[in-house]
Amino acid sequence: MKQHENKENNTWNAAQASLEPFTGNFALDLERVRKEIGHNSDVHFREFQIGGTGICAAIIFVDGLSDKELIDKHIMKSLMMSFSENHHQEPSIVQGAVSKEYIKNQVLTIGEVTEARHAKELASKILTGSTALLMDGVQNALILGRTKGKSRNMEEPSSEPLVRGPRLGFTESLRDNTALLRQQGGNSNLSILKFQVGERSKKELVIAYMKDLADPALVEEVRERIKKINIDDVPESGYVEQLIEDNYLSPFPQVQNTERPDRVYSALMEGRVAILLDGTPFALIVPVSLSMMLHSPEDYYDRWIPSFLIRLLRYFAAIISLFGPSLYISFVSFHQGLIPTKLALSIMGTREGVPFPAIIEALIMEVSIEILREGGLRLPRPIGPAMGIVGGLVIGEAAVQAGIISPIMVIVVALTAISSFAVPQYSAGISFRMLRFVAMFFAAVYGLYGVVLFFLFLCSHLVRLKSFGVPFITPVVPYRVSDWKDLMIRMPLVKMRRFRKAIQKKDSMRKG
Amino acid sequence: MKGNKTSMSSPKGQITNSQAAVILVNYILAAGILTLPRTSVEKVKTPDVWITVILGGIIAMIIGLIIVKLNQRYPEKTFYQYSQEIVGKWIGGFLSLLIIGYFFTLSAYEVRTMAEVTGLFLLEGTPTWAIILPFIWIGLYLITGGINAIARLFEIIFPITIIIFLLVAFLSLGIFEIDNLRPVLGLGVVPTLKGIKTTTLAFFRL
Numbered sequence: 020m021k022q023h024e025n026k027e028n029n030t031w032n033a034a035q036a037s038l039e040p041f042t043g044n045f046a047l048d049l050e051r052v053r054k055e056i057g058h059n060s061d062v063h064f065r066e067f068q069i070g071g072t073g074i075c076a077a078i079i080f081v082d083g084l085s086d087k088e089l090i091d092k093h094i095m096k097s098l099m100m101s102f103s104e105n106h107h108q109e110p111s112i113v114q115g116a117v118s119k120e121y122i123k124n125q126v127l128t129i130g131e132v133t134e135a136r137h138a139k140e141l142a143s144k145i146l147t148g149s150t151a152l153l154m155d156g157v158q159n160a161l162i163l164g165r166t167k168g169k170s171r172n173m174e175e176p177s178s179e180p181l182v183r184g185p186r187l188g189f190t191e192s193l194r195d196n197t198a199l200l201r202q203q204g205g206n207s208n209l210s211i212l213k214f215q216v217g218e219r220s221k222k223e224l225v226i227a228y229m230k231d232l233a234d235p236a237l238v239e240e241v242r243e244r245i246k247k248i249n250i251d252d253v254p255e256s257g258y259v260e261q262l263i264e265d266n267y268l269s270p271f272p273q274v275q276n277t278e279r280p281d282r283v284y285s286a287l288m289e290g291r292v293a294i295l296l297d298g299t300p301f302a303l304i305v306p307v308s309l310s311m312m313l314h315s316p317e318d319y320y321d322r323w324i325p326s327f328l329i330r331l332l333r334y335f336a337a338i339i340s341l342f343g344p345s346l347y348i349s350f351v352s353f354h355q356g357l358i359p360t361k362l363a364l365s366i367m368g369t370r371e372g373v374p375f376p377a378i379i380e381a382l383i384m385e386v387s388i389e390i391l392r393e394g395g396l397r398l399p400r401p402i403g404p405a406m407g408i409v410g411g412l413v414i415g416e417a418a419v420q421a422g423i424i425s426p427i428m429v430i431v432v433a434l435t436a437i438s439s440f441a442v443p444q445y446s447a448g449i450s451f452r453m454l455r456f457v458a459m460f461f462a463a464v465y466g467l468y469g470v471v472l473f474f475l476f477l478c479s480h481l482v483r484l485k486s487f488g489v490p491f492i493t494p495v496v497p498y499r500v501s502d503w504k505d506l507m508i509r510m511p512l513v514k515m516r517r518f519r520k521a522i523q524k525k526d527s528m529r530k531g
Numbered sequence: 532m533k534g535n536k537t538s539m540s541s542p543k544g545q546i547t548n549s550q551a552a553v554i555l556v557n558y559i560l561a562a563g564i565l566t567l568p569r570t571s572v573e574k575v576k577t578p579d580v581w582i583t584v585i586l587g588g589i590i591a592m593i594i595g596l597i598i599v600k601l602n603q604r605y606p607e608k609t610f611y612q613y614s615q616e617i618v619g620k621w622i623g624g625f626l627s628l629l630i631i632g633y634f635f636t637l638s639a640y641e642v643r644t645m646a647e648v649t650g651l652f653l654l655e656g657t658p659t660w661a662i663i664l665p666f667i668w669i670g671l672y673l674i675t676g677g678i679n680a681i682a683r684l685f686e687i688i689f690p691i692t693i694i695i696f697l698l699v700a701f702l703s704l705g706i707f708e709i710d711n712l713r714p715v716l717g718l719g720v721v722p723t724l725k726g727i728k729t730t731t732l733a734f735f736r737l
């Protein structure tokens with residue numbers, strides 16, 4: 020074997036050899052494959068003879084990645100046992116060879132069969148979990164089956180829990196996820212296109228959309244941007260998100276991520292496009308608007324009156340979480356005259372003895388709350404609540420008693436923190452949290468005028484921002500009154516039969 | 532737009548009819564409306580200011596109509612382009628310069644008014660430049676987004692302005708006295724006409 024290897028090295032260099040088409044000479048081809056991937060300890064070569072004919076064959080697979088049952092029951096059994104009984108009359112076998120078509124069409128009881136023309140192609144297929152079959156006299160190798168893949172059971176999505184709604188969440192297996200999507204409704208218009216991303220380690224990525232609802236230009240745009248992704252490795256859909264978003268300087272996420280198949284499906288039914296990556300339970304939805312960040316699927320599952328009120332509450336909470344501390348700062352340090360006198364007196368009374376200006380006070384509390392949140396997030400689950408109690412109660416109480424912080428500040432900060440939890444999209448909640456600090460600085464410098472300036476600044480940014488060509492604040496502006504039925508308010512379903520126009524152009528009435 | 536250019540975004544510089552209307556309304560509801568009562572009364576000096584305001588509004592509308600007609604006659608063209616076509620290159624150019632100068636000074640005036648009002652009510656002691664500067668920066672950031680961004684921002688602000696405007700109007704309902712309008716034309720028509728220039732200009736900030 021050593022000698023053989025040397026000879027080969029002299030003849031071709033290794034890279035060329037791996038790209039050279041298979042010859043059909045079993046020993047030579049097998050040797051090439053061995054050279055390509057034989058050094059891996061988890062790659063198994065199983066040589067055997069096709070039942071009773073003496074024709075040499077080998078299957079090559081990665082232990083653990085390939086489907087053991089497929090190898091044992093369908094490949095080995097049909098080639099070694101069933102073969103000897105039935106197939107000896109076949110003319111090519113009688114001549115001492117075997118034809119690829121015959122094996123493919125009459126022997127192997129397997130659904131997915133493709134071919135590989137050279138060792139390199141074969142190696143990449145094997146290493147991604149397929150099983151290869153090499154036979155003497157057959158030029159190309161057959162690639163059988165696909166990876167069984169390791170996946171976990173489907174569980175309730177932990178990042179987006181609902182009181183009412185489906186409990187099923189995406190998993191890390193792309194096949195399972197696309198199957199989940201198909202399973203949402205027997206809709207023949209659901210199209211799922213496959214892409215490969217990653218320059219060095221290839222990952223499968225699919226985009227899903229409704230053929231009859233999605234704007235073709237949008238689908239084309241998504242394809243273009245995905246094709247432009249040029250990165251070594253894509254471990255999570257967050258990479259894809261960052262590489263296809265419109266404006267990487269914006270504090271707002273321009274792509275929505277979700278673990279919920281029902282959420283993805285309803286987005287598809289609005290004419291949006293979903294992007295699913297292998298190896299992550301987080302699917303991406305484009306285009307998105309700001310209002311989507313404040314909506315929850317549950318808004319539609321509950322009756323309209325509670326959903327309507329809860330949604331209003333959520334918008335209110337978002338406004339508090341954005342402007343709460345900054346309004347407090349501006350009133351306390353600039354415009355005491357605008358507060359009713361009694362309230363002003365009591366606020367000033369509690370602030371007596373606090374050595375810091377309101378902005379410093381607010382910063383201390385806000386930063387410590389952010390640290391608490393970040394700390395609690397990474398802790399092992401049983402310790403989390405304990406940490407919350409220690410941090411929230413003890414530090415807050417002690418800070419007030421020590422006279423560093425005024426009690427009203429603690430109320431404001433606590434209210435703000437709770438409000439920011441009411442934003443259903445985690446990534447959008449982070450945007451609000453970040454912007455809150457900016458608002459606080461504006462308020463500290465310019466008071467109420469600063470808050471107004473910040474609001475104008477924020478709006479100026481929002482009106483410029485686009486998500487895949489769709490303005491980010493659709494449908495607030497440009498005015499689209501028919502879509503306001505599902506914006507801050509949520510009308511009864513019977514009154515809400517139209518799609519959002521910005522996304523979907525072909526079919527404006529929901530069939531129902 | 533950083534990185535990913537969109538091919539499907541609407542062409543720059545096109546706004547819808549409702550956006551144009553919103554911009555106009557916001558424009559009229561500018562700081563001029565705050566000073567309008569005082570300046571016009573100073574000119575007219577009779578209780579007939581309300582007639583002056585109505586007349587001024589009508590004149591502004593007529594002029595607005597002329598502008599609309601002109602724009603319909605020369606679609607896809609800006610004022611600067613068709614003014615040169617109508618009155619010739621030199622006079623048209625001069626008119627364009629006048630318009631530019633008018634808007635330039637007007638913006639400066641508006642910003643200054645805003646700063647004075649803010650300084651008076653909210654930020655006593657803050658130097659005027661410190662109030663104006665961040666405002667202009669934000670304006671600069673906004674206009675780099677093009678006319679579409681401006682129109683959309685106006686659409687966001689429009690409901691807020693209307694609500695505040697109505698609120699202010701209805702808050703003064705308590706001191707509203709219809710008798711104050713009399714006598715109608717007590718001193719003749721002449722004083723009414725004196726104030727027309729002021730009121731028209733207050734509306735007509737185009």
